[in-house]
Amino acid sequence: MLTDDVIKAQIPYTLSKTDMPWLGEKYEGKVRDNYTKGDLRTLVVTDKLSAFDRIITTIPFKGQVLNQIAMFWFEQTKNICPNHVVATPDPNCVIAKQCEALPVEMVVRGYITGSTSTSIWYNYQKGVRNFCGNPLPEGLQKNQKLAHPIITPSTKAAHGDHDESVSKEEILSRNTVSEADFDYMAEKAMELYLAGVEHCAEQGIIFVDTKYEFGRDQEGNIMLIDEIHTPDSSRFWIADTYQQKIANGEEPDNINKEYLRLWLANQGYMGDGEMPAITDEVRIETAKKYIEAYEKITGLPFQAEAGPVLDRIEQNLKNYFA
Numbered sequence: 001m002l003t004d005d006v007i008k009a010q011i012p013y014t015l016s017k018t019d020m021p022w023l024g025e026k027y028e029g030k031v032r033d034n035y036t037k038g039d040l041r042t043l044v045v046t047d048k049l050s051a052f053d054r055i056i057t058t059i060p061f062k063g064q065v066l067n068q069i070a071m072f073w074f075e076q077t078k079n080i081c082p083n084h085v086v087a088t089p090d091p092n093c094v095i096a097k098q099c100e101a102l103p104v105e106m107v108v109r110g111y112i113t114g115s116t117s118t119s120i121w122y123n124y125q126k127g128v129r130n131f132c133g134n135p136l137p138e139g140l141q142k143n144q145k146l147a148h149p150i151i152t153p154s155t156k157a158a159h160g161d162h163d164e165s166v167s168k169e170e171i172l173s174r175n176t177v178s179e180a181d182f183d184y185m186a187e188k189a190m191e192l193y194l195a196g197v198e199h200c201a202e203q204g205i206i207f208v209d210t211k212y213e214f215g216r217d218q219e220g221n222i223m224l225i226d227e228i229h230t231p232d233s234s235r236f237w238i239a240d241t242y243q244q245k246i247a248n249g250e251e252p253d254n255i256n257k258e259y260l261r262l263w264l265a266n267q268g269y270m271g272d273g274e275m276p277a278i279t280d281e282v283r284i285e286t287a288k289k290y291i292e293a294y295e296k297i298t299g300l301p302f303q304a305e306a307g308p309v310l311d312r313i314e315q316n317l318k319n320y321f322a
């Protein structure tokens with residue numbers, strides 16, 4: 001694990017913005033800068049952290065961690081579902097096939113948890129007993145394992161909006177995806193999730209829930225796009241302490257951005273109003289959580305690329321496209 005000093009020294013270099021017009025047309029996502037040219041899309045993973053659908057701060061090495069976790073899983077799962085990866089010329093970047101994104105996110109959940117209004121626990125607590133087409137029995141406790149994993153589709157909100165959890169029927173009624181495509185994505189999402197659960201279990205991790213995005217490439221093939229099984233798109237808990245924690249009515253130990261989300265919630269911030277100031281200590285602690293996540297999930301030591309992140313990215317991308 002990196003020392004606090006190394007992580008602290010990286011704070012001034014954290015990446016929040018890129019400007020590389022020579023890579024094509026830019027789309028600035030919440031966390032990634034996307035550049036599209038021809039049939040290629042360059043995704044540059046910044047160090048921004050989003051929670052409650054807002055950018056909260058930047059976290060040292062987060063972009064590298066996120067991208068390298070996604071690459072690990074894309075490689076692991078390519079036989080289950082084809083994906084958009086073409087090359088990874090830099091630790092923070094992926095060159096991908098440009099696809100037409102399908103307007104549904106496939107969320108897969110193995111546990112009843114969460115705090116935001118789109119989460120299954122929030123809805124259950126409010127009395128919902130059918131969540132996105134999945135019947136839920138009475139008497140479930142927060143953070144309990146579901147009888148079997150379920151798919152709870154979500155619409156992908158336009159910039160600034162909050163996502164919406166919906167059923168398959170609602171999605172189909174909007175006529176934006178065919179039933180055959182929906183079923184294919186749902187089946188792949190479940191297979192990918194189960195593969196993730198199996199790998200994580202070997203690493204002592206509970207793979208709680210995640211979301212997938214799919215797109216159609218220029219030949220019409222549906223493939224996995226965006227990211228996969230990262231701490232931004234997924235929830236992971238430590239298996240060892242899980243039983244004890246829920247028996248005590250405590251939150252499970254997590255290795256994802258839940259750390260900062262809980263810290264914010266403890267300061268009384270739930271996404272609206274003025275955000276509390278994020279201290280260096282909180283940023284360092286969050287960075288450690290991300291690095292820990294990388295090492296736990298992949299089983300590999302994290303090789304930090306310290307120093308000026310932006311210069312390195314520009315150089316690597318220039319070399320790649322030269």
Ligand SMILES: Nc1ncnc2c1ncn2[C@@H]1O[C@H](COP(=O)(O)OP(=O)(O)O)[C@@H](O)[C@H]1O
Nearest residue numbers: 029030031032084096097098099101215225226
């Ligand atoms: N291969 C791809 N083809 C087309 N769109 C993609 C591809 N991979 C990812 N995307 C889209 O690029 C964006 C990635 O950046 P992100 O920071 O996640 O943005 P957002 O705030 O829209 O979620 C997402 O909107 C995602 O749907």
Ligand SMILES: [Mg+2]
Nearest residue numbers: 029030031226
């Ligand atoms: Mg996204």
